[in-house]
Amino acid sequence: MTDDHTYDVVIIGAGVVGTAIGRQLARYRLRTVMLDRCTDVGMGTSKANTAILHTGFDTRPGSLESALVRRGHELLTAYAGRAGIALEKTGAVLVAWDAEQAVRLDDVVTKSKANGYLRAHRITLEELYRREPALGGGAMGAVVIPDESIICPWSTSIAYATEAVGAGVELRLGVEVTAVTRDADAWLLRTTSGSLRSDWVVNAAGLGSDLLNHQFGHDEFTVAPRRGQLIVFDKMARPLLSSILLPVPTERTKGVLVAPTVYGNVLLGPTAEDVPDRQDTATTAVGIHGLFDAARRILPDLINEEVTATYAGLRAATEHPDYQITTHDREHYACVGGIRSTGLTASLAIAEHVVDGMGAGGLSLAEADHEPAVPHMPQLAERATRAFEDTRMIEDDPAYGHIICFCERVTEGEVRDALRAPVPAVDLGGVRRRTRATNGRCQGFFCGAAVAAQFASG
Amino acid sequence: MSRSLVTVDALVVGAGPAGLAAATALKLGGTGTVLVVDREEEAGGIPRLCEHTGFGLRDLRRVLSGPEYARRWVERAVACGVEIRTRTMVTGWAAPGRAEMTGPSGVLEIDARTIVLATGARERPRAARLVPGTRPSGIFTTGQLQQWVHREHLPVGRRAVVVGAEHVSYSAVMTLRHAGVHPVALVTDLPRPQSYRLFDLLVRVGLRVPVWTRTSVAGVYGRDRVDEVLVRGPDGDERSVAVDTVVFTGDFIPDNELARLAGLSIDPGTRGPACAAGGATTAPGIFAAGNLVHPAETADVAARRALSVGRAAATWLRQGGDRTMPGATERVRVADPLHWVVPNMVDPARAGDESVLIRSRVFLDHPHVVVTQGHRLLASYRLRHMIPNRSHHIPSDWWGRLRPGQDVLISVSPRPGG
Numbered sequence A: 001m002t003d004d005h006t007y008d009v010v011i012i013g014a015g016v017v018g019t020a021i022g023r024q025l026a027r028y029r030l031r032t033v034m035l036d037r038c039t040d041v042g043m044g045t046s047k048a049n050t051a052i053l054h055t056g057f058d059t060r061p062g063s064l065e066s067a068l069v070r071r072g073h074e075l076l077t078a079y080a081g082r083a084g085i086a087l088e089k090t091g092a093v094l095v096a097w098d099a100e101q102a103v104r105l106d107d108v109v110t111k112s113k114a115n116g117y118l119r120a121h122r123i124t125l126e127e128l129y130r131r132e133p134a135l136g137g138g139a140m141g142a143v144v145i146p147d148e149s150i151i152c153p154w155s156t157s158i159a160y161a162t163e164a165v166g167a168g169v170e171l172r173l174g175v176e177v178t179a180v181t182r183d184a185d186a187w188l189l190r191t192t193s194g195s196l197r198s199d200w201v202v203n204a205a206g207l208g209s210d211l212l213n214h215q216f217g218h219d220e221f222t223v224a225p226r227r228g229q230l231i232v233f234d235k236m237a238r239p240l241l242s243s244i245l246l247p248v249p250t251e252r253t254k255g256v257l258v259a260p261t262v263y264g265n266v267l268l269g270p271t272a273e274d275v276p277d278r279q280d281t282a283t284t285a286v287g288i289h290g291l292f293d294a295a296r297r298i299l300p301d302l303i304n305e306e307v308t309a310t311y312a313g314l315r316a317a318t319e320h321p322d323y324q325i326t327t328h329d330r331e332h333y334a335c336v337g338g339i340r341s342t343g344l345t346a347s348l349a350i351a352e353h354v355v356d357g358m359g360a361g362g363l364s365l366a367e368a369d370h371e372p373a374v375p376h377m378p379q380l381a382e383r384a385t386r387a388f389e390d391t392r393m394i395e396d397d398p399a400y401g402h403i404i405c406f407c408e409r410v411t412e413g414e415v416r417d418a419l420r421a422p423v424p425a426v427d428l429g430g431v432r433r434r435t436r437a438t439n440g441r442c443q444g445f446f447c448g449a450a451v452a453a454q455f456a457s458g
Numbered sequence B: 001m002s003r004s005l006v007t008v009d010a011l012v013v014g015a016g017p018a019g020l021a022a023a024t025a026l027k028l029g030g031t032g033t034v035l036v037v038d039r040e041e042e043a044g045g046i047p048r049l050c051e052h053t054g055f056g057l058r059d060l061r062r063v064l065s066g067p068e069y070a071r072r073w074v075e076r077a078v079a080c081g082v083e084i085r086t087r088t089m090v091t092g093w094a095a096p097g098r099a100e101m102t103g104p105s106g107v108l109e110i111d112a113r114t115i116v117l118a119t120g121a122r123e124r125p126r127a128a129r130l131v132p133g134t135r136p137s138g139i140f141t142t143g144q145l146q147q148w149v150h151r152e153h154l155p156v157g158r159r160a161v162v163v164g165a166e167h168v169s170y171s172a173v174m175t176l177r178h179a180g181v182h183p184v185a186l187v188t189d190l191p192r193p194q195s196y197r198l199f200d201l202l203v204r205v206g207l208r209v210p211v212w213t214r215t216s217v218a219g220v221y222g223r224d225r226v227d228e229v230l231v232r233g234p235d236g237d238e239r240s241v242a243v244d245t246v247v248f249t250g251d252f253i254p255d256n257e258l259a260r261l262a263g264l265s266i267d268p269g270t271r272g273p274a275c276a277a278g279g280a281t282t283a284p285g286i287f288a289a290g291n292l293v294h295p296a297e298t299a300d301v302a303a304r305r306a307l308s309v310g311r312a313a314a315t316w317l318r319q320g321g322d323r324t325m326p327g328a329t330e331r332v333r334v335a336d337p338l339h340w341v342v343p344n345m346v347d348p349a350r351a352g353d354e355s356v357l358i359r360s361r362v363f364l365d366h367p368h369v370v371v372t373q374g375h376r377l378l379a380s381y382r383l384r385h386m387i388p389n390r391s392h393h394i395p396s397d398w399w400g401r402l403r404p405g406q407d408v409l410i411s412v413s414p415r416p417g418g
């Protein structure tokens, strides 16, 4: 085994959690690598979620999730500002639609306080309809959660990975870990492209975290994938709402919500269905029609708007009601699994928590000479000044004046940048997640071929 | 940094057949500066990307290929003194009558006394049709497929299902064949194909590509690439078809974003801006033409009708171009199973000089088309048949008998099934 393949830390899984851990480790004098079997970062659950930066008002008080979501909200809000990740603090209103739900609103406020979030409060129906005039009739009461925000999930993983790579962390994509053994002083990981040796291993494998955990000789949890289907509506629907519209949550799920997106669309979903297959991200007729039924009540005008996209993501649910984070000090193994429905929000706090734990468990955390530089991500926020409307950018480089994806107003310059970025797009999906190109209402009718051609020619 | 501001008499958004025809008529009607902007590399609109023949019969009186047809319209417009700027996309409105746009020279605003929107229509993509399944590559619309094949020369696949059996679906079959892809079948949930009999024969008998009627697409599956399309037949039976490509054709929807951002009232049938004869919208001084208004006609129909929109806009300018004058208000509506009508608003000041286009959602034999205003019967016509996704023309002589203040209703009797 050559020195080339010997690491202090290997992180398996480059989703939002794995890349956040990579970013956190980048500040120390360590040889770290992030591995993922996909060809891009954030290709698992991290790319297909509801994109809400939660306050944690409805988490289980006292749980690890509660603490990390609260801390993560704070950290990611600040980080998004520095890295240029699209984020909008729209606030949320949680609406009761029947008497039984209305009775539970006070509990929602109480639980929120128990979670350390003090700004949730009841509002009158009058205030509710003033705030959300297009809301369906018949609401019975509401709670406002002023700090619930919406965020760009794609840029988040990419920003973390970019920062880590900039500070010397390696990123190996298209590499699957297939077997784990160990000798006296290191872990040996067999992968689809060679073997690696590492002092520490972090399992951030999302839906695969339990299977990998078995390979490390542990079986604290089993992942039971819970599918969430979502519908993205045309930007023309965006004026219908100003905040995230939440239902009263149940034990099992946060329920179907309607939320704006930072790209200026409206999102409806998710469903919550247990599925046996860990890769089953198909939408179904039943799922889609169920969401339409929910929308008819919450925001009736929404269903007259065009649908831009439908997709599904899988939550890594387990038999336990909390995250499954354990640091096995003696083995130099950290398991970061079961990050179900709040991992985007909590990512930076999870990374902080895990790396602290590894430090306490003996990983040497000597500071590197330079602090990692926060990257500047391409501007994807609909509300911000994007390249096509930025006179100065176009003056400096006319490629930003050449719009090639019309619906999303993405310029030739931005597609070029995505192909040359430190963590570059390697396929059309990668271009989409870095620029929004072909993500719009025409889904490629006008621009699909031109974007594909620019991709093909580099 | 300030944006540059340009002032023109008329701004036409979209240099497709309709925009170019409207601009030509504006110029011939004595308008000073007429500027057409288009976001594509070249002017000409969708025909520019349609290599096949079949353009120009009703306006240029000859049959041309798409690019040839597009070039003729560009030449005509330029010869009349119309200015065309390409690679320039109108992205919104800075104020009423003032368009914001981005082009190679940067961001600019254009102040126009009159505006004609001719932004065209697109085919509804897979997601908008709520077809469930996964999101692999290999899913196209005809528009995307044509550019993929004819403009960028990218590889497509091996076996395809074509969703739809209207005019443009046959064009998808030809493009697939050209790209070496085997079209397995056309799939339509209607009981019969909706294009010309000749096309149907060419494809079914000539190329042996079957049309599966009363059949819908129940799902598209595959991990990286499409490997299966699930179709549901007339008896509700589902069956898997092994293909690597699916083309969603037709089912056109206007590119109405600018119209909506301008606050124009949208017609519930066409989903384009509601328009009176001559293309007048609910905002005085803003006109609309082409497939934005009637999704989707052939190019020659779009261009011919756009000529009269250009003439109406020129007349409006000559008469002083008063934006404070109220726009059209009364609607022309359709009753089920009719799908839409164009024009769909009444402008009492103008009698229409074009026919009225109506569409049905279902096949109808010998329908009796009835035009009423309140309890007044304005006109009735017997048509031979109505075919979904195709327009039928009815005369507009009743336009002169309208009374202000009341909507008009167009319905058919007997109802389908009769």
Ligand SMILES: Cc1cc2nc3c(=O)[nH]c(=O)nc-3n(C[C@H](O)[C@H](O)[C@H](O)COP(=O)(O)OP(=O)(O)OC[C@H]3O[C@@H](n4cnc5c(N)ncnc54)[C@H](O)[C@@H]3O)c2cc1C
Pocket: A012, A013, A014, A015, A016, A017, A018, A035, A036, A037, A038, A042, A043, A044, A045, A046, A047, A048, A049, A050, A051, A052, A053, A054, A175, A176, A177, A178, A204, A205, A206, A207, A208, A209, A212, A226, A227, A228, A229, A270, A312, A313, A314, A315, A316, A339, A340, A341, A342, A343, A344, A345, A346
């Ligand atoms: C419908 C839905 C809605 C959600 N909404 C929100 C929300 O609004 N806000 C929020 O904060 N969170 C939300 N979440 C949760 C959030 O998306 C997840 O918690 C988060 O993405 C988990 O990140 P991860 O990195 O743990 O997992 P993943 O993103 O799944 O990453 C795991 C990675 O590990 C890789 N991997 C697995 N096994 C191996 C192996 N053997 N070798 C190499 N690589 C491997 C996979 O390829 C994958 O890329 C939602 C989730 C769903 C499904």
Ligand SMILES: Cc1cc2nc3c(=O)[nH]c(=O)nc-3n(C[C@H](O)[C@H](O)[C@H](O)COP(=O)(O)OP(=O)(O)OC[C@H]3O[C@@H](n4cnc5c(N)ncnc54)[C@H](O)[C@@H]3O)c2cc1C
Pocket: B013, B014, B015, B016, B017, B018, B019, B037, B038, B039, B040, B044, B045, B046, B047, B050, B052, B053, B054, B055, B056, B088, B089, B090, B091, B118, B119, B120, B121, B142, B143, B146, B168, B171, B255, B258, B289, B290, B291, B292, B296, B297, B298, B299, B300, B302
């Ligand atoms: C696959 C296919 C095959 C067809 N085959 C035939 C055929 O054989 N024969 C036939 O007669 N017809 C055919 N048609 C129909 C024909 O293309 C249309 O009737 C015709 O193009 C309509 O003209 P238009 O000007 O309304 O719209 P378009 O041709 O769509 O032109 C609209 C123009 O507006 C521009 N635009 C839109 N928004 C903006 C903006 N915000 N800023 C700047 N520019 C903008 C677009 O770039 C485009 O160039 C076919 C259509 C398709 C899709």
